[in-house]
Amino acid sequence: KTSEHTRKAHSLEEVFEYINYWDTxxxxxxxxxxxxVLKVNSLKQQKNLGxxxxxxxxxxxxxxxxERALTRLNKVTYQVGRTGAVTPVANLDSVQLSGTIVKRASLHNADIIEGLDLHIGDMVYVEKGGEIIPKITGVDKDARGMLIGEKVKFITHCPECxxxxxxxxGEAAHYCPNETACPPQIKGKIxxxxSRKAMNIDGLGPETVDMFYRxxxxxxxxDLYQLKTDDIKNLERMGEKSAENIVNGIAASKEVPFERVLFALGIRFVGETVAKKIAKSFTDIEELxxxxxxxxxxxxxxGEKIAQxxxxxxxxxxxxxxxxxLKANGLQLHRTEEDLSGYTDKLAGQSIVISGVFTHHSRDEYKEMIEKNGGKNVGSISSKTSFILAGENMGPAKLEKAQKLEVKIMSEDEFLTLIS
Ligand SMILES: [Zn+2]
Known part of the structure; x- marks a missing residue:
């Protein structure tokens, strides 16, 4: 479906006329x-431009x-995220902006505050950009007059702990280093x-974790592994059945393989892929x-950063x-034969793009198969791509690019035969 408001413009003047008209x-x-969106109309020229x-x-x-609005800055508060990163938040006089009422806006980090030369009581410009959270883009310094408020100074200590x-x-954000006793960080770690890609515990979500923690x-x-049905069944919105589900889900997570337990620990910079590499290289957690x-x-x-x-x-x-x-509770903190089985070098050194909709396995499963067989799953097609694992409805742009770069396109069945 295309918009009925699409127009073909014959000159830049016509383009600007169109822009001006639609601005209101x-x-x-x-x-x-x-x-x-402005596009070159000729398909031939599109092809040449590439x-x-x-x-x-x-x-x-x-x-x-x-759209932007002008309003008063009343105070700055600070939020601590799950990684310990501290975000300053501007608390504002309520103002109408793009159909919603805005009371708070992100100030991102200390450098932004410094750059704006922000003072309490300043009249500030608030904008809604691509993000959902509005941001402050400027200060109306003429509105200050003689009554300039206190300069906003970034906090030196964690507001939570x-x-x-x-x-x-080299990083703009300030962090609270108290990983093990700062409440938002504790909750974030749990x-x-x-989460699904870590221990994948059924029936347990962030709200429940928050309640248990409180x-x-x-x-x-x-502590999750010590929870009993009786401890939680009488809690708000819980009941016997959900309580049992949670306790069973926690117990079942003891079977989660070493690589995912490593990822679940939440070591900074140790993502899914790195956790897999570690699990393959170390027999158990002591060795690590x-x-x-x-x-x-x-x-x-x-590299240096992850190792450190x-x-x-x-x-x-x-x-x-x-x-x-965690080990005493029976989690898999060692490698099993099973963890090593299924690993081959069949796709060693190959960069593989996954595209389209699949019937036999999910995208995540194909990604895992590629990695288990020594290949690398990459996002975009380039001349270095070894082949594309393509399902139904591969996008026309990707298809065209693959053909242009002469990258081989492989079907699901061909791929499964290749690695079997
Ligand atoms: Zn803290």
Whole structure:
């Protein structure tokens, strides 16, 4: 379906006329719009222009000036995220913006606050950009007059636990380093632990974790394994059945393989892929705990930054103790024969793009198969792509690119035969 408002323009003047017209008229459309896409009309010229790595050269988006409003800054508060990152939030006099009432806006980090030279009581411009959370884009300094408020100074200590904040080299954000006793970080770690790609605990979501934490039932991931149905069945919105589901789900997670337990620990920079590489290279968690930086860096895809992060994690006695308790609860903190089975080098050195809709397995399963067979799943097609694993309805742009670069396209069946 194409929009009935599409027009063919014959000159730049006509393009600007169209833009100017729609800048106001778009408010009468039944959908929210934030810009216009300009395209070269001739297919032949489109083909000649082609693509950059990221986008076509024959199309460009024109963004309308975002709607903005002027309002007063009352105070700045600070939120601590699950990684310990501290985000400053502007608390504003309520103001109407693009159909909603805005009371708060993100200030991102200390540099932004400094750049705006923000003072309490300032009249500030608020904009809704691409993000859902509005942001402050400027200060009306003329409105200050003689009554300039106190300059906004970024906090030095965590508002949740009082620890002195730190800033990593080359990063804009301030962090609370108190990983093991700062409430939002504790909850964040548990939420990550139970998430689908980690321990995948049925029936347990962030709201439930929050409730258990508030009630003092859990204070870390290992505490989950001590929960009894009787402890939780009488809680708000719970009941016998959900309580049993949760306890069973937690018990079942003891079968989750080593690589996913490693990911679930939430060690900084240790994502799914890195966790898999580690699980293949170490027999058990003790071997990992005692590994030095050189040994870690010898593992494929692990460089200085990740290796250092692993060393830092295990140099914290609280983390070592937690791992001990998880082990005592029967989690898979060692490699099994099963973990190693199914690993081959059949796709070693190959970069594979997955595209389309599949019938035999899910996309995630294909990704896993590629990795287990030594291949690498990459996002976009390039001359280095070994082949494309294509399901139904592969996008026309991808198809065209594959043909142009002469990249082989492989069906699901062909792929399964290849790795079987
Ligand atoms: Zn803190």
């Amino acid at each position: 008229e778009r408010k009468n459309l039944p959908v929210a719009t934030d810009g216009i 693509f950059t790595a990221k986008s076509p050269r024959w199309a460009i988006a024109y963004k309308f000036q975002a 009082g620890s002195k904040l730190i800033r990593f080299e 939420e990550h632990f139970i 009630l003092g039932l859990i204070n870390d991931t290992a 705990e005692n590994a030095d930086i050189e040994k870690l860096k010898n593992i494929d895809e692990i 992060s692993i060393i830092t994690y295990f140099s914290n006695p609280a983390n070592r103790e937690l791992v001990e308790r």
